Amino acid sequence: MKYDYIIAGSGCAGLSLLFRMLKDPILKNKKILVIDKSKKTDNDRTWCYWEEGTGLFEAIVTHEWRRLQFLTSEFIKEFHLENYSYKMIKGLDFYSYVLSFAEEFENVVFKQEAIKSIQTETNAALVETENGKYTSDYVFNSTSLFNPEINKENSLLQHFEGWVIKTKEPTFNSEVGTLMDFRLDQKNGATFMYVLPTSSTEALVEYTLFSPALLKKEEYKLALKEYIKNYLHIDDYEILHTEFGVIPMSLAKFSRTTDASELIINIGTAGGHTKASSGYTFQFIQKNTERIISQLQLSGNPNVKMTFREKMFQWYDRTLLEVLISNKMKGKEVFSLLFGKRSPEMILKFLANESSLVDDIKIMSSLPIGPFLSAGVKQLKSN
Numbered sequence: 104m105k106y107d108y109i110i111a112g113s114g115c116a117g118l119s120l121l122f123r124m125l126k127d128p129i130l131k132n133k134k135i136l137v138i139d140k141s142k143k144t145d146n147d148r149t150w151c152y153w154e155e156g157t158g159l160f161e162a163i164v165t166h167e168w169r170r171l172q173f174l175t176s177e178f179i180k181e182f183h184l185e186n187y188s189y190k191m192i193k194g195l196d197f198y199s200y201v202l203s204f205a206e207e208f209e210n211v212v213f214k215q216e217a218i219k220s221i222q223t224e225t226n227a228a229l230v231e232t233e234n235g236k237y238t239s240d241y242v243f244n245s246t247s248l249f250n251p252e253i254n255k256e257n258s259l260l261q262h263f264e265g266w267v268i269k270t271k272e273p274t275f276n277s278e279v280g281t282l283m284d285f286r287l288d289q290k291n292g293a294t295f296m297y298v299l300p301t302s303s304t305e306a307l308v309e310y311t312l313f314s315p316a317l318l319k320k321e322e323y324k325l326a327l328k329e330y331i332k333n334y335l336h337i338d339d340y341e342i343l344h345t346e347f348g349v350i351p352m353s354l355a356k357f358s359r360t361t362d363a364s365e366l367i368i369n370i371g372t373a374g375g376h377t378k379a380s381s382g383y384t385f386q387f388i389q390k391n392t393e394r395i396i397s398q399l400q401l402s403g404n405p406n407v408k409m410t411f412r413e414k415m416f417q418w419y420d421r422t423l424l425e426v427l428i429s430n431k432m433k434g435k436e437v438f439s440l441l442f443g444k445r446s447p448e449m450i451l452k453f454l455a456n457e458s459s460l461v462d463d464i465k466i467m468s469s470l471p472i473g474p475f476l477s478a479g480v481k482q483l484k485s486n
């Protein structure tokens with residue numbers, strides 16, 4: 104049987120796309136095969152992102168914050184978001200929500216198999232797994248099969264360990280999230296903590312670094328313990344959940360399609376939807392999958408072309424990452440200058456690719472021209 108669409112990889116991007124297809128009155132009737140090697144029954148990650156108003160996954164938002172903090176040893180800035188909300192979704196809530204919705208559809212088939220290759224034939228895309236071969240009109244791929252090579256010259260790693268901790272006594276203000284606390288040793292690269300309280304007794308505390316190499320496992324744990332004791336002043340707590348992650352922050356080119364006939368479409372991190380300079384991906388996956396649906400409705404062809412504005416944001420992003428990789432400036436310095444001089448809402452707009460040209464200029468003018476000019480020219484030439 105030939106499917107209309109194969110979704111190869113049912114993580115954030117694959118399931119976001121599936122959910123959007125099944126919400127559409129026409130696309131919901133298509134023959135869809137979803138293949139993943141994993142069952143998606145683990146709470147393997149927590150997504151944070153910001154958006155205006157109510158989003159598609161509002162029903163499973165664990166908590167949201169309108170007040171955020173940015174801290175360095177030099178200053179503390181607490182701010183109230185005017186239009187955005189900073190939101191958190193637990194991975195397992197997301198997987199269960201989409202999978203239980205999709206269960207109702209007989210035209211959607213799930214297979215738990217490891218994919219070995221994805222290729223095109225005449226007018227069809229072919230997915231080969233450990234158990235069989237499947238064909239479709241289009242394949243939406245979020246596996247790493249086509250990922251470019253990541254190395255120390257073209258990438259930094261964003262690596263982190265997060266603990267959800269519970270205290271006996273009310274300790275946290277669940278209305279205020281800490282976006283970045285840079286009051287930490289910066290010897291390994293840009294190093295900061297997130298503290299996202301979901302109640303007066305529970306918070307996600309995440310030790311995050313942007314650097315070329317991972318640390319030893321015990322170093323993340325030690326940093327978290329010290330921070331909780333010395334900065335949050337908590338001695339007595341229980342660890343409810345831990346997560347560890349590595350997100351590539353890369354100048355390598357993640358292509359949106361892999362073949363001339365454009366029947367294989369890369370989505371999610373595989374399609375370059377991880378913001379290279381920040382690692383945020385969730386909100387970009389939502390924008391991209393929304394556009395894929397619009398394309399399918401309009402023409403039946405799901406290929407989304409980059410707009411001029413998107414190309415500009417990609418250039419800004421690559422320039423900032425180039426500055427960090429080449430050590431022209433430290434991450435702490437860059438973010439401190441931005442948060443010291445500009446409104447946080449404007450920075451979040453810029454990081455979400457939603458700022459105006461005037462905002463872009465204001466953001467750029469808060470950073471020193473030297474390191475950014477040379478990095479910008481280099482990135483312009485490499486495009």
Ligand SMILES: Cc1cc2nc3c(=O)[nH]c(=O)nc-3n(C[C@H](O)[C@H](O)[C@H](O)COP(=O)(O)OP(=O)(O)OC[C@H]3O[C@@H](n4cnc5c(N)ncnc54)[C@H](O)[C@@H]3O)c2cc1C
Pocket residue numbers: 111112113114115116117138139140141147148149150151152216217218219245246247346347348349350370371372373382383384385386
């Ligand atoms: C711990 C962690 C926390 C994160 N937190 C945030 C955050 O707060 N905000 C944010 O914006 N981003 C965050 N990210 C980054 C990003 O949002 C996630 O990595 C997101 O899951 C990317 O979505 P994706 O669909 O591209 O990849 P994934 O969600 O990883 O999905 C890929 C799927 O492909 C499957 N797969 C891979 N290879 C094969 C194969 N050969 N055969 C079959 N199946 C295969 C995998 O099992 C997986 O289900 C985080 C990442 C991690 C790891």
